[in-house]
């Protein structure tokens with residue numbers, strides 16, 4: 785599989801740790817659109833090849849499909865990737881790209897809803913709970929078929945930062961397990 789990420793890479797690290805002992809599921813490539821991102825330091829530390837992508841080629845070229853195929857990638861996991869995946873990539877990997885969103889979709893999703901913007905919106909709305917959503921990726925932001933959701937309570941002392949910590953804990957607990965479940969279901973269908 786390939787992990788696409790734009791930021792610190794804490795979810796990428798949990799995925800790497802989870803599959804380290806696997807005999808048949810490998811993280812073959814880390815794809816990043818932000819030079820200097822923390823996830824690139826993780827890739828180097830873990831000796832995983834990294835591909836830095838550029839807008840022109842990603843959106844108006846081959847979407848790096850050739851590079852992904854050269855690394856034998858057959859499944860893509862988005863983990864804090866902040867660009868919209870183009871149709872060319874979705875068509876090359878049908879039902880094989882998933883994403884984690886730090887809120888309970890369909891609420892608090894769409895353009896502009898990423899990272900702390902999500903948690904600030906949830907806190908401002910005085911929601912009593914939030915959570916994570918894991919879903920297939922289609923051509924729209926946060927619109928694909930839901931795979932899994934987990935929830936956490938929000939109390940009156942919570943801030944965007946404390947909520948982010950609760951959400952990260954849910955992500956780190958569940959994403960690796962759900963990714964493995966989806967990949968194995970895909971393997972069994974092939």
Ligand SMILES: Nc1nc2c(c(=O)[nH]1)N[C@@H](CN(C=O)c1ccc(C(=O)N[C@@H](CCC(=O)O)C(=O)O)cc1)CN2
Nearest residue numbers: 865866867868869885894895896898922923924925926
């Ligand atoms: N085709 C799809 N691509 C992506 C999806 C998806 O569901 N379908 N999910 C996102 C991840 N995401 C939420 O989970 C998300 C990421 C980023 C944005 C956003 O508004 N991005 C900004 C650009 C930010 C930047 O370049 O720093 C924007 O588009 O203006 C919304 C949702 C990953 N891709």
Ligand SMILES: NCC(=O)N[C@@H]1O[C@H](COP(=O)([O-])[O-])[C@@H](O)[C@H]1O
Nearest residue numbers: 791792793794795864885886898899
């Ligand atoms: N809408 C997309 C989005 O907001 N994704 C979020 O970016 C963070 C990446 O953290 P990480 O770089 O530490 O894994 C995660 O919380 C993930 O849910």
